[in-house]
Amino acid sequence: MKRLNLIVLFVALFLILSLVLTPGLGCITITTPEITTPPPAETPAPAPEPINPAWTPPITTDNQTSELPSIADVVALVKPSVVAITTEVVSYDFFNRPYTQEGAGSGWIIDEDGIVVTNNHVVKGARTITVTTDSGDAYTADISSVSTDPLNDIAILKIDAHGLPALDRGDTSRLRVGDWVIAIGNALGQGIRATEGIISRKGVNLPVSQGQTLYDLIETSAAINPGNSGGPLVNLAGEVIGITSAKVAQIGVEGMGYAIGIDTAVPIIQELVNKGYVTRPWLGVGLYTVNQIAVRQLRLSIDWGVLLVQVVEGAPAGQAGLKEGDVIVGIGGEPVTNVQEFTRFLHASEIGQPLEIKYWRGDKEYTTTVIPTESPHP
Secondary structure, three states, X not given: OHHHHHHHHHHHHHHHHHHHHOOOOOOOOOOOOOOOOOOOOOOOOXXXXXXXXXXXXXXXXXXXXXXXXXXXXXHHHHHHHEEEEEEEEEEEOOOOXXXXXXEEEEXXXXXXXXXXXXXXXXXXXXXXXXXXXXXXXXXXXXXXXXXXXXXXXXXXXXXXXXXXXXXXXXXXXXXXXXXXXXXXXXXXXXXXXXXXXXXXXXXXXXXXXXXEEEEEEEEEOOXXXXXXXXXXXXXXXXXXXXXXXXXOOOOOOOOOEEXXXXXXXXXXXXXXXXXXXXXXXXXXXXXXXXXXXXXXHHOOOOOOXXXXXXXXXXXXXXXXXXXXXXXXXXXXXXXXXXXXXXHHHHHOOOOOOOEEEEEEEOOEEEEEEEOOEEOOOO
């Protein structure tokens, strides 16, 4: 009986141990984690070579820039010499009926006896011109005495006044990009006002209309608005360094105004005051820039250059053997591709001095020498 009990006890213990140690039956299973070998450590990159082991940061210094001259003081100095110009121009409507249109511009006094500088486009075609000084005095300019140079957009007016405050001339050759400048003029025809900026570029060539390009301009970030034309652009010494003339007015374009450099303007101003017109080298030709239309219609042998559409009888060009239909491709040793280039090189030549001209006639190239004469009086 005892032996039977021992056998039963042994079987029972065996069954219990089987239930406890058999996996998958809802009991906790203890497993030994798998042992893995760790990856080898990456080899560190070598340290960069030092640039300069002895270098130290710059020593702190006084970072205050020198104080700029007061713009208000400059404006106070210049403003009495700036004038507002209003004009009346006869225009015509759709039915060719005349009506009077008013315009506004600016100018500045270059001589105490009433000589005023402005732009040609300010007074072009004007029937009346009124000049108002900063003190409020108004003068009517004599239309018959207005002298203009349309090519460089400069005009000279004379008013009956004396003892006026004239502005001094600056030196454009000393200008640097970044120099402070002030534009003063009759902006929007609402009276004399001032805007400040810097010189952005020098020596800019800007096409302003069909067939006309202004050369060697000063670009400025000073705000230029309609009515500013003809007013002075001055440096911080109150000296005129340019004549405000144009701006780029396009969507997304800001701070691109232009002035005629005073070094370019002064010789022209002197001729306008002394003679009433500007004398330039003259060949007596009518010009047209060669394009594909001209090439097809005239069956030209060359597709670039300047076509002679007129040769004045007895003029230097005709005396040198040039004829209508010739295509000029070089002047004074320089190639020319359009009328603007030709005009610029011609005006840079000297009256009475031989000038080499290269041209095509038919399918052959020729060279001749022309002697420019003084341009006829307007």
